Each structure stands twice: as structure tokens, then as C-alpha cells.
Amino acid sequence: MPNAAAIISRANRVPVHHDATLQPFGSAEEAWLWTMAALSARREGARYTAGKGLLRRPCDPDDVVKCLDGLFRQRRIDLGHARVLRIWGERRMAPSLTVAVERNDHRVWTEALERLEWPLRVKGIVT
Numbered sequence: 042m043p044n045a046a047a048i049i050s051r052a053n054r055v056p057v058h059h060d061a062t063l064q065p066f067g068s069a070e071e072a073w074l075w076t077m078a079a080l081s082a083r084r085e086g087a088r089y090t091a092g093k094g095l096l097r098r099p100c101d102p103d104d105v106v107k108c109l110d111g112l113f114r115q116r117r118i119d120l121g122h123a124r125v126l127r128i129w130g131e132r133r134m135a136p137s138l139t140v141a142v143e144r145n146d147h148r149v150w151t152e153a154l155e156r157l158e159w160p161l162r163v164k165g166i167v168t
Contacts, residue, residue: 062097063097063098063099064096064097064098064099065098065099065165065166065167065168066098066166066167066168067167067168068154068158068167069154069155069157069158069161069167070135070154071167072105072157072161072166072167073105073130073154073157074133074134075098075102075105076102076105076106076130077127077130077131077133078133079102080102080106081131098166099164099165099166100164100166104164104166105157105161105166108157108160108161108164109126109157112156112157112160118152118153118156118157121149122149122152122153122156123153125146125149125150125153126150126153126154128146129150135147135150136150
């Protein structure tokens, strides 16, 4: 009989999609910008239609947000990271390292996305 940790581990696992028609993201940044665009469209009244776009993705926008939430709960990212991800995600671009007023945001952005990369890879969202 499996132990409690094994049961909990299996219950929290999200199945990795192995459908050949699904196109994982190339990076956490790409996944995050797509997520923010999808959430913005949803907020503006668009209905989510999985698989109706040019590329079929292996997740819903909420899956990426759940990975970010998990990092926050584990204290791997903080509210500063979330704030920068939200602000620049809504702008649909990364902060620039070459613009002086954006340098700190660029550092925080990069740090947050580096930490988000692994959970997204585990779930098959990022290759």
C-alpha cells in the first residue's frame, strides 16, 4: 500500500500532455506573455476556446498562474516579483536592460522567470 506522501504527490500532479499537435512554449517568458494576453482577453469578455488558435498549447492560462502561485507559497518568489510580472506582462513585453529606469525591473523579471521555468518544464508547458 502506498504511503500518504505518494498519494498526495500523485493527487497534486498535473498530467503532462503528449499530444503531437500541442506546441509547448520555448521559454517561461513566452509562456508568461501568452498567459497575460489570454487573461487580458478573458477580462475583456473573450471566451476561452482551447485549441482554436493557430498553435495549440499544452495548458490553460490558469495552469501557468498556478505554477506561479506555487512558487509564491513556497516563498521562492515574493510580491515584488509578482508585481513586475504583472506590470510588464500587461505591457506584453519584458523590461529593457538598456533603459536605466527599467534595469531593476529587468533583474526582478529575469529572476522570477528563471524560478518559474522549472515548474513549467515539469508540467510540459515549456520545452
